[in-house]
Amino acid sequence: MNPIHDVPPDTVAFFLPSADELVFSPAEVREQARIFAPRYGDPAWPFHVISHNPSSTGDVMRWARFPDSLREQFRQASWFLVRFPIDHLFQARHGAAFRSRLSASRQFRTVNDWRRFAWWLDGRGIVTLGEVTVEDLLDYNRHVVKELGLARTTVTSLLIGLSRLHAYSSRYMPPQHRLVEPPWVDEGMDDYLPAASPLGENTTEPITPETMGALLIWAMRFVEVFALDILAADAERGRLVKVADAADAQSPSHQSSAALTKYLGELVSQGHPLPATGLYQPLDGSGVSTFVAGLTGTSRSRALSILAQPRWRKYAAANPGPCLLGTPVTGLLDGKPWHPGITFQQAATLKRHLVTCCFIIICYLTGMRIGEVLGLEHGCCPDPEGPDDGAKRFVIRGRDFKNARDEHGNHLSAGVVRETGWIAIPQVVTAIRLLERITGPGLLFDALAHDIRQPDQRGGRSLSSSTMANRIEYFVQWVNRYANEHGRVDETIERADGERLAPIRFRRTLAWHIARRPGGLVALAIQYGHMRTIVSSGYASRSRDGIHQLLDFETAHVVAEHLSDVHETLQDGQGISGPAARRLITAAAVEHQRFGGTVTTARQAKALLSDPTLNVFENKQAYLFCNWDRSKALCEVGRSASDAPSLDRCQSACANIARTDAHADQMEAASSTLLEQVSSGMLPPPIADRIQARAQRLQQLAAQHRAERITIERRTT
Template sequence: MSLAPNTFLRPPAADAYVFDRSLAVESRGDFVPRYGDAWWSLLALTRNPSAVDDVIRWRWFPEVFREPFRFASWTLINYPLPDADVARHGAAMRSRLSVGRILKTVNQWSLFAQWLHQRGVRQLSYVSAEDLADFALHLNKVRGLARNTAVSHLVGLSRLHYYGQVYPLSADRLIEPPWVAEGMDDYLPAASPMGENATEPIGPATMGPLLVWALRFVEEYADDILNAYEEHRRLVAVADDLKGPLKPGAGERLVAYLEQLEAEGKPVPVTTWNASKPRAAAGVFLAGKTGTPVHKIYSVMRQPRWRDYTARHHGPCLLDTPVTAKLGGEPWHEPFEFYTVTTLLKHLVTACFVVLGYLTGMRTGEILGLERGCCPDVQRAQEEPQRHLIYARQFKVARDEDGNHDSAGVVREAPWVAVPQVVRAVRVLERLGGHGLLFAAELHDPRTPERRSGRSLAWSTMSNRIESFIEWVNTHSQGRGRQAEAIPRDPHGRVGTGRFRRTLAWHIARRPGGLVALAVQYGHMRTLISEGYAARSRGGIHDLLDFETARNVAEQLSEVHEAIQNGEAVSGPAARRLIDAAAQEHSRFGGIIASVRQARTLLADPTLHVFENKETFLFCNYDRAKALCHPGRGGKNEAPSLDRCKANCANIARTDEHARQLKKAADSLGQQAASGLVPEPLADRMQERAQALAQLAHQHELDCVMTGTGPSCEP
């Protein structure tokens, strides 16, 4: 539907639907709000399974502005902007907005309406260009919004002006904002690094143990939890089937069960989750165990004989499922309890999310939108390695044929390459049953099922569950005397759901050739890590990897430049190249990479391709023609393979700090070799290694080059 020129739109009746019910997602037609409702839910308009059920609440708006903005919001939902307005210069606009953007725009309008009300403005037509300029200043100086957020607010007001041109009442029309004609730069805060790159990576001290425990759940504990949950489901199903009128002798099986417990001196299962009634009858559990209707169980348990016995002999509702997995040689968990096994299941689902989030690089929406069958088994020859692909939908950049947002998402052109741990997580989620989404809300969070049909767990729900998982792990570790395996608090706050992608890029860029958090090998630097991760670079994580690599290089070179200025020395065949690179980087970037564009600029300069290998105490000043880590040096390798460093490579340079680290490592190995605590063959190898490291440190002192003003390079 297009806005007809010279035709005024009029508000609908209060009982009219806000939008055509035929446009609603299947099964959500009843959720379409009425125009006069106190709040509007737009859930029926989106096909994104992880979309939040946010609502527009009209109490956000001062009463004098409530109806004008209700009408403006109705227009925003139902009518696209004319092409002439979309094509105007300034910030890019789309004719139609996604549901999430509609909600955000109306929220921004409410902020503007409240600001106008505080200034004593009572009609949109009274707003002047000076008022709009003052509001832009308010966003910057008072609200302190970042540049991109401020842009969103100003674009929203531009859209409000464009729609106002077709309103019948002039009082509801907003004048053309000054930034439409003049451009936005003068009305915005200074540019700053924004977007995904502003997200802090999860600290290694937190990410390591978190991934350890997530993989334990997925690879070791999953079978126990799923088997226990299956028993739980079976007992619940039996109890549900018993609902209805009581039959003669309905309580006989329960009485026989209680008499057997009494004869053997065993405890009566009771609920333990209700603190106010710690010995309440375990109705559903006993119903499933004995085939007795729940309401009959309560009447039998109120009899004096069983009430008195239960008061003296009561215990948890233990399931029959055995605990088979081990932790430190002991069962990882006490016998499973009926009323707590669902909590363990939530933690298992959370662990699957952590594994998927960290070991793939998917965005949160892509993970929550995964469907059953997304990772099919592949046919292969026996000698070929097993390789799995994950076919996911992406939502952030999904567009329809008109260039507007497609809430259903689109299947990625390049599927994700899945490591075995990820495949295992997918298989665990598929075992939980259901259909459609792996993280289906009706399966994993069955509250209000009518509003959750076809939806996945919400981002906020998963974020809260990650915090609960960490809390459970720390309590479990404390109770098992394994405090060293607890998950420390991250210095930047909650782990959340969106930080795994950034953390993966951080580890790839800063842990080349090493192990990522749990000995999961990722490979080499940048996007040429492996064929699998190279495929990933085609789908959106390439910029993050470049950013992290460039930031790492800039920080290291700036530190080298500062050390050289303080009198530190450099040695090795590439010493002069390292000194020049450090000076050049410091002059151009100052050790700070604030945008993807800067990252690409740095990485495009081959003289700045300097990577530190902390395992061998050196800098690699990478020159492909001289590199010994690549047998085919004429190929397309754009980064070193730091796990294959050769001592005689012409790209090597060492600093005084590396020399100090060499000496420290040599001393440590020498002390271990002489301690008498290691076998003699191992002690001999450790001693040889210590001597080799000490020789490298001595060679640095003999060959070092200085350009600063500090002490000389003498032994």
């Protein structure tokens, strides 16, 4: 029988598939996953087999998790969900945003939402969908909103799922299994949802500068300093494994046993420890056997039996040593080798951390979404063309998965190639080149290359976002252990109790740092001053959502904070000085009237940034506010036009400068600290002279502020 997917929906009614009917149309299933395509009667349906997004999660619906009384009704509705598009008349009632076909992940989520509903029905003693009344649906709505307190987006998903359940059951299932039409189909969902809150990625907490800075510093150390040592050790480990595998394929010989015995005897005669453990690792017998088998050409089984002999076991117990690889450590940290010697057991772990570091650098320093990073392929960042002496920009070419739609507005799981790539800074290019070397052709984060588990099910897929989140956690643990053991406690990656440095937070954190440009707190502090232009040009062809919206929101948020602080200081009787003092006072008053110091939506952010008189940025290192006016900005001389000041190029004679009493207090405190350093007598004369001149300059600026400060009272008289 032909799959029902090929039959026009108008001809289908009350159809129950046979147990061996394919769940998904064969044309939709990924080639590498066809052997895993489920049948209707299977206890589990893996939805990931129809996703062509390499980083898609392994979503599997297990029917045993549905209540017995309703399981088959929901199984039947789910089959129609994955096989047929929604009825066009029903779609028209919901609007264009109601997709006729769902992506694989959304199909799974819809069926999972139905599972929640099924258990709620079972708890009320309802055993068929036809028994459900409108009052029941309203009770369920109150349950998820009031009793469970679910988020607005979650409730929206649940209600849309019930709308689809009604549409499919009323068209294809017998009357006793048809769900009544939910009231929100005609009335709209707004009245059935929790109160609106800030949506999108802005609800994600940014990672603090101290934490993100330490994480990025260690990631760059791995990529730029440790990488060659790690790859050399991993290659040696791979060689030993191949030798051991080859020996296992042959019958044990006297020669191979003699080689191992000789190797152990030489270690004992020279007083060296026997291979038994790996640094930072517990005793690993299988690792030890592979190590010595690879060194001596002995089979693993023979190596284990020899190592278990009393003479060697007794000596190893008293003199245990690491399975040290012979590759040298060339990377230096503060002039010293970063590692005492990589062991057989450590090589794979360090390589995994290296891949994690490449992911951190690419994901964080480009602003790409997680799926976009995991979908990158070998050759995605070619060397730029042009003369060697000219300025070159590396561009990353990849796929957009989030906004990929076909002509009907339905999601394309394979994504679409972005018309404009992401601009890559050198650190990102280095990370990509390392991944290309590690994985070879194909996906940079190919699951088969980076995770040996279930190789038969991972073809054509990348590591998942959850896997990368877990690997970041393991990396942080390794760093903190290493820092504590090597006297670098001040370089540990500190974070709040229970905090996870999930990569989903990276985009928000990048926007946060660009808007504030922290100095000295994170790696590449100066680079952040240029990242706005780099990131913006990488997203130039897209509508102003995603990273643009994040940048706008964070910039507007910090501008509102600054102006609110200025307004409060003026109300307290404090003063403002500098060429832009009057402009800053006016801007603070206007911001207070229009925004009240708070920006919570993208619309407010856009409104604030569109007013050029409100573009105020603080430079804490120079103790000033920049009331940004491009026509008066000295930092723009000789540079291309930008939408924000270059705070690392502030000029003391700029007409955009304004200072508050707080800045004067800070300058006086800094001057006192510098003079204490000079008076200590511990500094060489040339350095002491420069520091003293700096302290005197700060005193002069503070005194100038005190003499010229403007207050609200003085300005209005």
